[in-house]
Amino acid sequence: MNNIFVSALLAMAYSSVLASPYTIRGRVTTADGEALSYAYVRVEGKQYATQADKDGYYTLQLPEGHYELKANLLGYRPMSKYIKAAADSKVDFSLTEDMINLHTVTVTGTRTPKLLENTPVVTQIITAEDIAKTDATNIKDVLLTELPGLEFTLSMNQQVSLNMQGLGGMAILFLVDGERMAGETLDNIDFQRISTDNIERIEIVKGAASALYGSNSVGAVINIITKKAVDPWSLNLNTHFGSKHNGQRHGGALGIKSGKWNSLTNVQTDGTHTYTLNGKDEGDRMTVYGTRQWNFKEKLTYRFNDRMSLTGRAGYYFHERNSSAIANDRARDFSGGLRFLATLADKNQLDISYTFDRYDKSDYYKEIKKDVIDYKNVQNSLRALYTHHLQDNLALTVGGDAMIDYLMTYQFTDDGNRKQYTADAFAQADWALSKNWNIIAGARADYFSETGWKVTPKIAAMYRTGHLNIRGSYSGGFRAPTLKEMYMDFNMASIFNIYGNSNLGAENSHSFALSGEYAKSRYSFTATGYYNIVNNEITTIWDNSLENGNGAMVYRNIEGRDLLGVDVSLIVRYPCGIGGKLSYSYFHEYTRDGTPNMSDTRPHSITARLDYHKTLRDYEIDAALTGRYLSSANYHELQSGRYDTYIKASSPAYSIWKFTLTQRFFQAWRLIMSVDNIFNYRPQKYAYNSPLNGGTSFSLGASVDVEQIFKKK
Amino acid sequence: MFSRISHIAKFTGFIGMVALSLLSVSSCDNIYDDLSEIPSNNDKENCYTNVDATSYTTWVYLNFADGSQTSLPYDNTADIPADWTIALHRYDIKTNSGSAFRTGYTSLDEVKTAAKTGTFPMPDASEFTRDEPSKITIDMSHMMDGYIDYADANINNVIGKWLNVDTSSMPPDYAMDSNVYLVRTKSDNVYAIRFTGYSNPYQSNTKGYISFEYDRIK
Numbered sequence: 002m003n004n005i006f007v008s009a010l011l012a013m014a015y016s017s018v019l020a021s022p023y024t025i026r027g028r029v030t031t032a033d034g035e036a037l038s039y040a041y042v043r044v045e046g047k048q049y050a051t052q053a054d055k056d057g058y059y060t061l062q063l064p065e066g067h068y069e070l071k072a073n074l075l076g077y078r079p080m081s082k083y084i085k086a087a088a089d090s091k092v093d094f095s096l097t098e099d100m101i102n103l104h105t106v107t108v109t110g111t112r113t114p115k116l117l118e119n120t121p122v123v124t125q126i127i128t129a130e131d132i133a134k135t136d137a138t139n140i141k142d143v144l145l146t147e148l149p150g151l152e153f154t155l156s157m158n159q160q161v162s163l164n165m166q167g168l169g170g171m172a173i174l175f176l177v178d179g180e181r182m183a184g185e186t187l188d189n190i191d192f193q194r195i196s197t198d199n200i201e202r203i204e205i206v207k208g209a210a211s212a213l214y215g216s217n218s219v220g221a222v223i224n225i226i227t228k229k230a231v232d233p234w235s236l237n238l239n240t241h242f243g244s245k246h247n248g249q250r251h252g253g254a255l256g257i258k259s260g261k262w263n264s265l266t267n268v269q270t271d272g273t274h275t276y277t278l279n280g281k282d283e284g285d286r287m288t289v290y291g292t293r294q295w296n297f298k299e300k301l302t303y304r305f306n307d308r309m310s311l312t313g314r315a316g317y318y319f320h321e322r323n324s325s326a327i328a329n330d331r332a333r334d335f336s337g338g339l340r341f342l343a344t345l346a347d348k349n350q351l352d353i354s355y356t357f358d359r360y361d362k363s364d365y366y367k368e369i370k371k372d373v374i375d376y377k378n379v380q381n382s383l384r385a386l387y388t389h390h391l392q393d394n395l396a397l398t399v400g401g402d403a404m405i406d407y408l409m410t411y412q413f414t415d416d417g418n419r420k421q422y423t424a425d426a427f428a429q430a431d432w433a434l435s436k437n438w439n440i441i442a443g444a445r446a447d448y449f450s451e452t453g454w455k456v457t458p459k460i461a462a463m464y465r466t467g468h469l470n471i472r473g474s475y476s477g478g479f480r481a482p483t484l485k486e487m488y489m490d491f492n493m494a495s496i497f498n499i500y501g502n503s504n505l506g507a508e509n510s511h512s513f514a515l516s517g518e519y520a521k522s523r524y525s526f527t528a529t530g531y532y533n534i535v536n537n538e539i540t541t542i543w544d545n546s547l548e549n550g551n552g553a554m555v556y557r558n559i560e561g562r563d564l565l566g567v568d569v570s571l572i573v574r575y576p577c578g579i580g581g582k583l584s585y586s587y588f589h590e591y592t593r594d595g596t597p598n599m600s601d602t603r604p605h606s607i608t609a610r611l612d613y614h615k616t617l618r619d620y621e622i623d624a625a626l627t628g629r630y631l632s633s634a635n636y637h638e639l640q641s642g643r644y645d646t647y648i649k650a651s652s653p654a655y656s657i658w659k660f661t662l663t664q665r666f667f668q669a670w671r672l673i674m675s676v677d678n679i680f681n682y683r684p685q686k687y688a689y690n691s692p693l694n695g696g697t698s699f700s701l702g703a704s705v706d707v708e709q710i711f712k713k714k
Numbered sequence: 715m716f717s718r719i720s721h722i723a724k725f726t727g728f729i730g731m732v733a734l735s736l737l738s739v740s741s742c743d744n745i746y747d748d749l750s751e752i753p754s755n756n757d758k759e760n761c762y763t764n765v766d767a768t769s770y771t772t773w774v775y776l777n778f779a780d781g782s783q784t785s786l787p788y789d790n791t792a793d794i795p796a797d798w799t800i801a802l803h804r805y806d807i808k809t810n811s812g813s814a815f816r817t818g819y820t821s822l823d824e825v826k827t828a829a830k831t832g833t834f835p836m837p838d839a840s841e842f843t844r845d846e847p848s849k850i851t852i853d854m855s856h857m858m859d860g861y862i863d864y865a866d867a868n869i870n871n872v873i874g875k876w877l878n879v880d881t882s883s884m885p886p887d888y889a890m891d892s893n894v895y896l897v898r899t900k901s902d903n904v905y906a907i908r909f910t911g912y913s914n915p916y917q918s919n920t921k922g923y924i925s926f927e928y929d930r931i932k
Contacts, residue, residue, distance in 0.1 A: 364919045371747040411918035566844040
């Protein structure tokens with residue numbers, strides 16, 4: 002079987018050797034005519050590729066035919082030329098600098114593809130290259146490296162909990178290719194489910210976005226856009242070992258692009274052993290449960306023609322955690338979907354999709370080897386989106402979704418189940434008033450079978466002059482109560498009961514953002530201010546009147562908070578290969594009823610990256626130093642044993658630095674070495690918000706792109 | 715024309731493949747085990763399985779001589795059975811005027827054999843530790859308000875080491891000791907005990923259900 006596969010690959014690789022009669026020559030330069038040394042030139046969708054020499058000159062042998070020739074080099078906008086190979090010919094490329102990804106297409110802010118520089122909605126992008134530089138395993142690692150003002154902490158039973166500028170996991174909407182994810186634990190999705198191996202880019206829209214995305218987009222939308230196959234065939238195999246806790250990651254990706262078919266299959270497994278951390282204080286220790294994950298993803302697209310395509314997705318995820326001596330926590334996810342995309346006349350677009358996502362949790366009893374399910378969340382969603390260009394400068398987007406949300410959980414009476422139906426419709430106008438002004442306005446109505454209607458508006462505007470973009474927006478956000486919050490009936494370790502509340506109303510937010518961005522070839526400076534008024538927040542509170550005066554926890558809507566955030570970011574990138582990014586985030590929370598600030602969100606945080614990239618003949622090097630600083634947080638908590646006395650509490654400041662060196666040989670072999678926590682930071686006492694890497698560690702990774710070995714030069 | 719038919723065929727195949735993968739998803743309940751498949755061990759001799767010690771206000775009195783168990787409020791001393799060996803309150807353990815010893819063995823059978831063959835000489839009575847005055851938690855319901863209610867009780871701190879609940883870090887870290895403990899009764903019988911569980915699979919893995927096996931070795 003293996004032999005057949007290898008023979009097929011070899012046959013595909015060499016079949017074109019037989020007839021390559023024409024020589025295409027040319028030079029790759031900058032817009033100013035300077036040579037771009039070692040730029041890559043390849044034939045889109047074929048196995049032909051080459052690298053220019055030091056002076057930018059390249060040659061390529063091609064058989065007769067029509068081709069799309071593409072030149073690219075990191076830091077420059079890729080350029081395509083359509084050529085006919087019928088004689089020896091000369092094709093030159095002059096590439097424009099795009100050091101800071103302004104020409105990246107984004108979809109999250111408007112739900113229609115727009116260049117980053119043209120979208121009126123403030124959007125941050127993390128590219129696949131950024132992710133590769135961080136050597137990240139899952140989305141958690143990526144976000145921590147790239148975004149300040151964000152922290153992953155531990156909540157009860159060592160479950161991972163997100164805090165993004167004062168908002169928790171339920172107020173941040175995570176999407177994969179625009180689709181929601183089923184399943185949550187203590188109000189957070191399973192972040193380990195989003196492995197980085199098939200991520201093309203991550204788009205982050207801060208502030209409320211319910212006018213486009215409905216429930217949960219109170220504080221931000223984080224949309225993960227997945228890759229598809231680029232080459233006729235591609236095969237990547239990779240492995241990674243850490244020096245601590247037996248951290249490992251192994252993966253593979255197989256891409257096939259043949260005729261009208263495009264398939265990408267990703268498999269990744271990762272894990273760590275259980276380990277104990279020792280704080281600097283005598284006797285302080287903390288055990289971190291070991292986990293292992295398996296992630297399998299398939300994305301298959303069939304293109305009927307240039308205008309229509311159908312994409313099928315399937316995914317399987319498995320997670321196991323050594324959470325106790327008796328039983329391990331397990332989680333599994335089964336997902337699938339179909340998406341039909343059509344470009345109609347006048348660039349009008351139709352997008353219809355169906356998604357199935359099922360997230361299970363179970364306990365695996367080690368001694369008797371039995372796996373007992375106690376949680377199942379199934380979401381079936383149908384979506385339709387249509388963008389109509391009324392005029393060149395006015396696009397109207399209308400859409401609607403329907404979803405059935407099923408939840409069975411041990412937290413319901415007798416491990417029962419509940420169902421909720423939701424439906425929504427929305428409309429948005431995107432109007433380029435002039436060369437300088439772009440306005441977007443929209444509204445959405447959501448219906449929930451359990452809680453009724455919810456309407457949210459938004460308006461965003463962008464003014465552009467020269468290299469300066471100013472963006473301002475108001476957007477509404479809301480979060481409908483979940484089935485868990487409405488119907489929970491759970492005894493918490495015989496300590497107290499937690500009850501749901503079917504009278505809960507939606508949590509909602511009014512979010513204002515103002516942003517200025519100055520971007521010129523090698524520099525980009527962005528400053529954004531956010532003000533988010535959160536009302537009617539859903540939380541558990543202690544109610545003494547329950548359980549015959551013994552008291553119990555119950556879900557309630559409470560007053561809410563006002564959140565102020567400021568993000569400042571500076572990106573610099575020089576053609577010599579040196580670049581850097583410095584991001585700072587400020588946060589302040591205003592309480593309303595005169596109570597002291599109980600938010601443990603850190604007011605100041607910084608992420609920094611200094612990197613160097615160089616492309617040479619058959620060799621590339623990337624060195625990146627990344628750092629993350631979190632200021633101390635001073636807040637208040639209730640004094641032990643007293644209802645009315647607040648005492649001061651604090652979390653210490655810390656910074657963590659990582660150095661990653663990536664070398665690529667012959668465009669195929671990649672060797673990644675990294676040192677994490679270079680300055681060996683360990684807290685005095687490990688707490689729920691301490692970094693859990695336990696001192697300096699090293700890692701070594703290797704990756705091979707097998708198709709590059711077979712590329713026709 | 716032919717290419718259109720082949721398109722339709724491919725498309726139908728594609729839909730079929732996706733439908734098949736979705737269908738197979740609907741049958742994924744089969745990968746799980748039913749609770750009823752889990753042997754409860756209830757009829758196993760010399761074994762207590764999932765003893766309900768979840769209540770903070772209850773002592774569960776166990777009599778190894780007849781395998782019986784009696785639950786009583788912590789402050790009810792009038793109805794304590796005449797004969798009992800140990801009693802459980804959450805993870806606290808007290809003996810009936812007895813004492814306890816922690817062996818280096820991790821298998822009940824090994825201890826039995828070693829005791830019989832003399833490989834493991836029975837420790838002297840002075841090496842066993844008696845119960846000591848201490849405090850037990852009787853009300854956790856105010857934990858969210860920041861205080862916990864305690865009551866005085868005599869408990870055995872040696873056998874009490876069977877489960878280390880480390881609350882110094884959040885979340886608590888549960889580490890069960892796999893070593894065999896010995897309990898010497900007031901009438902000088904010695905039982906060997908090996909703990910096997912602190913949570914109940916039948917109750918969504920709720921903690922506070924205690925399982926162990928035991929045998930009389932003297």
